[in-house]
Amino acid sequence: MTYSPMRLRRRTFLAGAGSLAMSLALPALADQGAGPIRVGQTLPLTGPLASVGSIHRLAVEVFVDTINERGGLLGRKLEVVLLDDQSQPANARTLYERLITADKVDLLMGPYGTSAIIAAMGVAQRFGKLLIQSSLGDPKLAPYEMQFPVLPLGPDPFRADTEVVLDAYAATREPPKTIAFVTSKFPSALELAKGGQEVALKRDMKVQMFLEYEFGTRDFGGIAARIKDANPDLLWSGAIGLEATQLLDAMARIDYKPRRQFYLFPAPGPTVVNPNANGLTSLTWFEDHEPFTKNGGAAKFVALYTERAKASGLPWPRAESQAAAEFAAWQILEAAATAVGQVNDKAMAAWLKTNSVNTVLGVRSFEGQFNTGPASTKLRQVQDGKWVTVWPAGFRPPEADMIAP
Incomplete structure (x- = not known):
């Protein structure tokens, strides 16, 4: 029919x-x-x-x-x-x-x-x-x-994706020295988090926490409290879909916002309009500019x-x-x-x-x-209610830059 x-x-x-x-x-x-x-x-x-x-x-x-x-x-x-x-x-x-x-x-x-x-x-x-x-x-x-x-993604995104993230932050005025990994057990998210931890350790970053949670989790109160206690320079979140906004809201309820935060595969619309998302980064392969x-x-x-x-x-x-x-x-x-x-x-x-x-x-x-073919992963950032590509610099829209502490 x-x-x-x-x-x-x-x-x-x-x-x-x-x-x-x-x-x-x-x-x-x-x-x-x-x-x-x-x-x-x-x-x-x-x-x-x-x-x-x-x-x-x-x-x-x-x-x-x-x-x-x-x-x-x-x-x-x-x-x-x-x-x-x-x-x-x-x-x-x-x-x-x-x-x-x-x-x-x-x-x-x-x-x-x-x-x-x-x-x-x-x-x-x-x-x-x-x-x-x-x-x-x-x-x-x-x-x-x-x-x-x-x-x-290329054949090995497990380390390459976090390399992109850390390269972008390394180019800012104050590169992060500590990192916390909080990830869904969704298969790709968990593997990317493990690979990301390897990359961070090779860069002599201190990994303050590696926390896994079940895919489909909705109550992030306890997770938010543990992130606040760790207080990393960079939060690496393997959030999928609406998990990103749920974690953002949970951290806001305890009056905490990480200095820098990266989210793997968030739902783009709910995330970009979340009032606590400004400065948040995520992977991208296409934006409308x-x-x-x-x-x-x-x-x-x-x-x-x-x-x-x-x-x-x-x-x-x-x-x-x-x-x-x-x-x-x-x-x-x-x-x-x-x-x-x-x-x-x-x-x-x-x-x-x-x-x-x-x-x-x-x-x-x-x-x-x-x-697979060649990898071509970029980093985007929430800036004043919009997604903006910030890394590599050649993919930024005119006059854009990366927000960093």
Whole structure:
């Protein structure tokens, strides 16, 4: 079943069979003599990752509307069956099996989040399906030869990501000398925190605390108190989604704010508008300013996404890394199908292994270990209610600088 473009713009959902089967069928053009190309995907539309899932969903809508307006993929309309995995990896595994066996989709697109991606990847591998994914934080967890990562993390982000963070702070007037790691047990976050601790120790920084908490934690009162007691020069937080704002609020309630604070994968909208977030830093691979907007299709993507995001009432209605990574994943899917001239998982995967694709994230290639390409991670900062890229300096908008004590 498909919906008209007007209904899509209202982002209408229909309840399918079962509690997990909330699905979105994106709009199609008139029949062009062949059936639609159907792509199956799950996203966390509910649960603790829903704030990020809504960003990815909107990016999917923008891409599919755009390609269908251009005549579809391989001359056929593109239709997406989008299911809610409720932020649960076990649900993702079940739903990807359903997409292949019951819904009989032609292609798959990866879900959001490392755990869900690993679950979906197992299903894709069992059925020999291509899986392009936008947000796996731990490349070594993805040995499957037909999976392709969108984020330019490189093969070893576990140390490299914290190197970027500490390089940025080392260039300020007073580089931090002590650090505390507080991280979710979400797989990629925990591994990145462990790698970050290695980097800090090699730089002769004093690690005052390494604290792990369960993913989905909502009460950060006790954690905030321990951070205050440690009082590090730099707080390294492996927060996922809304955990960042919950920790910020918990520290504010005890009248404490770290001198410097870094958050790994926070929900961008709720974080940037939090009154306690000014000066906070996070990783980025795309923001809606130059030189990012010179990437392939980026300027148009920014305009379309921003318009939709404002109409949808998103708390941060601007294109950034989460939205851009999802859109880039679909650009890669389109490029592979167009290049081989057919919907064929193995042929598309083989083409991607030996070719590059110009995306909104820049040129992506997959020749490295775990199908990774070169790393290109940057640092952004909350400045007066806006995200601003601050490192490397060449990616800063005009007249911007890094806020530091």
